Amino acid sequence: MAGAPTRRTSADPLLARARAGDEHAFATAVDPYRGELHAHCYRMLGSVHDAEDALQEALLRAWRGLAKFEGRSSLRSWLYTIATNTCLDLIARRPKRVLPIDYGPPTDPHVAPGRPIVESVWIEPYPDEVPGLEDGFAAPDAEYELRESVELAFVAAMQHLAPTQRAVLIMRLVLGFSAKEVAQALGTTVAAVNSALQRARGAIEERVPEQSQQATLRAVGDRAVRETVERYVDAWERCDVDAFAAMLAEDATFAMPPLASWYRGRPAIAQWAAGWPLSGAWRWRALPTTANAQPALGFYAWSAQDGGSRPFALNVLSFAGTEVRDVTAFIARSAEPRDPQAFERYPDEPVDAARIDDLFGRFGLPAVLG
Numbered sequence: 001m002a003g004a005p006t007r008r009t010s011a012d013p014l015l016a017r018a019r020a021g022d023e024h025a026f027a028t029a030v031d032p033y034r035g036e037l038h039a040h041c042y043r044m045l046g047s048v049h050d051a052e053d054a055l056q057e058a059l060l061r062a063w064r065g066l067a068k069f070e071g072r073s074s075l076r077s078w079l080y081t082i083a084t085n086t087c088l089d090l091i092a093r094r095p096k097r098v099l100p101i102d103y104g105p106p107t108d109p110h111v112a113p114g115r116p117i118v119e120s121v122w123i124e125p126y127p128d129e130v131p132g133l134e135d136g137f138a139a140p141d142a143e144y145e146l147r148e149s150v151e152l153a154f155v156a157a158m159q160h161l162a163p164t165q166r167a168v169l170i171m172r173l174v175l176g177f178s179a180k181e182v183a184q185a186l187g188t189t190v191a192a193v194n195s196a197l198q199r200a201r202g203a204i205e206e207r208v209p210e211q212s213q214q215a216t217l218r219a220v221g222d223r224a225v226r227e228t229v230e231r232y233v234d235a236w237e238r239c240d241v242d243a244f245a246a247m248l249a250e251d252a253t254f255a256m257p258p259l260a261s262w263y264r265g266r267p268a269i270a271q272w273a274a275g276w277p278l279s280g281a282w283r284w285r286a287l288p289t290t291a292n293a294q295p296a297l298g299f300y301a302w303s304a305q306d307g308g309s310r311p312f313a314l315n316v317l318s319f320a321g322t323e324v325r326d327v328t329a330f331i332a333r334s335a336e337p338r339d340p341q342a343f344e345r346y347p348d349e350p351v352d353a354a355r356i357d358d359l360f361g362r363f364g365l366p367a368v369l370g
Helices: 008-019 023-045 048-064 075-093 152-158 163-174 179-186 190-207 213-220 222-237 241-246 266-275 340-348 353-359
Strands: 248-255 262-264 284-291 294-303 308-320 323-331
Touching: 008 023, 023 048, 023 075, 023 152, 023 163, 048 075, 075 163, 075 179, 152 163, 152 190, 152 308, 152 323, 163 179, 163 190, 179 190, 213 222, 213 294, 213 308, 222 241, 222 284, 222 294, 222 308, 241 248, 241 266, 248 266, 262 266, 284 308, 308 353
Parallel strands: 248 323
Antiparallel strands: 248 262, 284 294, 294 308, 308 323
């Protein structure tokens, strides 16, 4: 990859042993790249689970094909080639991942949230504490910062590109590979890569905000962001609809996967919040974390039955200045079919242990608050 260290020298003896059948040597050689390859698969697929599947399959392909690796490129470039093509194979077999705002029109704020969508169609949040998500750019030729490239808006926009365009844009503008390297990785021509990149760039620019969250957060400053998050938590814990609404941008959105329901605009969100989550029917607590390189909050709902607060949703916040522009609340409850009215009181539904582990455990949040 242009401008990036190849780390081939230290890996070569390990690869020689790996070619002789030493699985431990192979694991040691590829371990430095696992984190960044996982992040790459997530950008391609929009799902932590799919990224894990893709990475596992890619490394298995690499192990089986190690004899064919002649060292003409770096081990890193070779692994990215395999991981990218593995993702393309997976995309062909699985539905596109989206956010609710791309799934259907906004919901009437006077109407209770509808049924969840059971199928795996939703983008999933991504933990920040992963190697390969350092600050800055991956290479001099990259145009998107590493952390910027896992922001929810960017990942969501990527899912609307044709698979090859998606791969080209990520490899060229996030990872900084040359057009020739990308063409070799995808088995196509430089002209085809340049054409795909031009179309992908235009489509992405139409879907992502003009200013990334990384740029916004830097401009606002850590202290102001922290104070805004604290006021957000305070409003929810007091069920203060007016204080919550005052923090929102005029055209804000609030989405809640796996529910397809979502709300647009400060008045509509306030109307919905007053009727449901901030009606006073639930007692909320929240703990700060980060997800997708953005501020996030683990929300807990009090349960008299359990004598504690149970995880309910991981809220990922997007900012426009010091206002909250978008909230994506990933709900940690089962989406299995049941009485539709049950979802009007979703916080009272039984805890889904697997979803709690994904949405809270991955982000360093406890499974219960006393």
